[in-house]
Amino acid sequence: MKQRNTARLLTGRIYVGLVLFFLYAPILVMALMSFNASEFYAFPLSFTLGWYAKLANNAEIVSSAWRSLWIAIATTIIAASLGTAASLALFRYEFPGKRILQALLFPPIAIPWLIVGTAMLIFFFWVGIGRGTPAVILGHVALALPYVIVVVSARLQTFDRQLEEAARSLGASQWEVTRYVTLPWIASGVVAGALFAFAVSFDQFVVSYFLAEPGDATLPVIIYTAIRKGFTPEINAISTIIIVISMAVMLGASRFFKFGGER
Structure with missing residues (x-):
């Protein structure tokens, strides 16, 4: 029995090691190539x-x-604010069509961004917004909002409603209950949702490609254009900087807000 458990543990470690290698090996190679003097990776x-x-x-x-x-x-500020408010409303109140509204949060996540980008381009021209930075921000918010609502709503499922009732019984207003009782509890969920929103926006290519005006392209669009013209190690350099900063922010936030829980 002990040998069987040891074999399972070893197999599990090998599997996790292979998964991590599959995820991080391309990133490590790219980072190394950003420090290579050869333009052709010699x-x-x-x-x-x-x-x-x-x-x-x-x-x-x-x-x-x-x-x-x-x-x-x-995008992060707008999506986190609207998403948190929507999550609180869905958590606290019952109203006609609530279940349908909750179900409609998932299709924007599942629908291919190519279709979403095309639909947004047509819609924004139809309402008179057209292409430009406001359209890009609105498009990114629309994509990021479901992620924020899902993450914050999941955090709210662990919240004890009696804490709010106790605060109200002591004379706290609705705003005071939200500020001093509810928000501190769901802060980790709000931060996690905000990180999702930031990642969705910063990494977004399709919607940015469709909605940005010529000359105002975002970084993913510039990288795509540079790759089509001829790849340069400068792309490796900017990608390495972004990855290092992103991982540092993620590790700092996860440590501060204890996303993985306390041991």
């Missing part, structure tokens, strides 16, 4: 920071990165 590896220096002087990539960043921040 070996042995010759260390250089030249591609990062060229990246700093590439105005198109840098401006598109900043554009993607502030659009993602705006």
